[in-house]
Amino acid sequence: MEQITLYNTLAGKKEIFKPLEGNKVFFYCCGPTVYNYIHIGNARAFVLFDFIRRYMAQNGYTVTFIQNITDVEDKIIKKAAEEKKSWDSVAERFTRAFQEDMARLGVLSPDISPKATETIPAMITLIETLEKKGFTYTISDGVYFRVRKFEGYGKLSKKSLDDLRAGSRISVNDEKEDPFDFALWKFSKPGEPAWESPWGRGRPGWHIECSAMSRQYAGRTLDIHAGGEDLVFPHHENEIAQSEAALGEPLARYWMHNAYVNLNGAKMSKSLGNDVTVRSLLKDHPPQVLRLFLFSAHYRKLLDFTADALVDAEAKYQRFNNFFHTFSDVEEKEDFSLVKEWDERVRAFLNDDFNTSGALGVFFEAVAACFKEKDPAGLAGAVKHWLRRWDSLFFILPGEETSLTGETLHGLMEILIDIRHRARASKDFELADMIRDRLKELGIMLEDTPDGTRYKKR
Ligand SMILES: [Zn+2]
Known part of the structure; x- marks a missing residue:
């Protein structure tokens, strides 16, 4: 095993990495909230932590890499309302887009990629544990976590609640006991995603999703928990509070965070438009170029x-x-x-x-x-x-020359056309259209005729 030194946000310094148990590494990276195409700034974390996970795997560590998909969250509900579509169709569309973008960027699939919507029972169980221990209270719009009761609150971001409070405006009418208390379970309005729970129909808060999913699939303290530096506070701080209050052991031993990508000196946000999405950049630049850009500076x-x-x-x-x-x-x-x-x-x-x-x-x-x-x-x-x-x-070098003959290419086209037919037969029109559109980008047009589908190069 290579000896690796890494910067641990929790310790506030570089440390020699030592897994909890032998060479086993349970590595959790916060995944995307699927409400939009990802931009080059989002891609930095996904490319980096995939790189680190693979470097470890190639050097003697047995890595279990878990990266969630947040497919129920306020931003998805908002996007669905804007587009007049159902929230789950929005989540599904952008989950697929994310996976496609990752594949084209040369990022491997995680070993485990849980969706929040598939892990609801584990979230409810975790909230019940917190309730029994007195960490929760219920107000009109949901069940909240009582941050004051968790002694270590602020240990990751090095912020104290008193400092935070001094810097924030407290709304007078707020039913919350403390402005930094956060929702574990949100009661749903009509039309919003909802699951039955002991507290009423609703949906999980974002932070509890990661606490529950990491626990469900690692089953113990994580070796590494990672994400972009914008997640340190409040997301990761809140994850620590929930998980450690409920389970009485550390959520993770090493916390890794990558720095932002700015756009011409200003912070990048998902609302910037299309010009910096991975998808549109890949139209003009090979993935290797985007990776060379992302690797060109130290990740912090x-x-x-x-x-x-x-x-x-x-x-x-x-x-x-x-x-x-x-x-x-x-x-x-x-x-x-x-x-x-x-x-x-x-x-x-x-x-x-x-x-x-x-x-x-x-x-x-x-x-x-x-x-x-x-x-x-x-x-x-x-x-x-x-x-x-x-x-x-x-994955930064030009590809090796391929020597596909005309016959092989024809065979490949037949396979693609067959997959498209099967997709349409099972009403997966999105996949069928994707195959047609991608081929079109390569200048290959599909033509549906009564005798079957033909293709021609423009
Ligand atoms: Zn997370």
């Missing part, structure tokens, strides 16, 4: 997404492209002795709190060395092989 440093930053990532991609093109005749060959020093430095960077930008710098040094070499064949072959091996983790 702010990234600024600008036209220049994108040009810079494109240039990096071109350097790799140029390298593989220049040495396309050189056979890839494993010769570790030639790349050993670079490899050790890449590992040292990654083992030191996942310094991806440091690792990228070493890759470019190796590429540059091949161009300087008088007789580069041996070195270039070894560097190509070595880079390709790391690329199973980074």
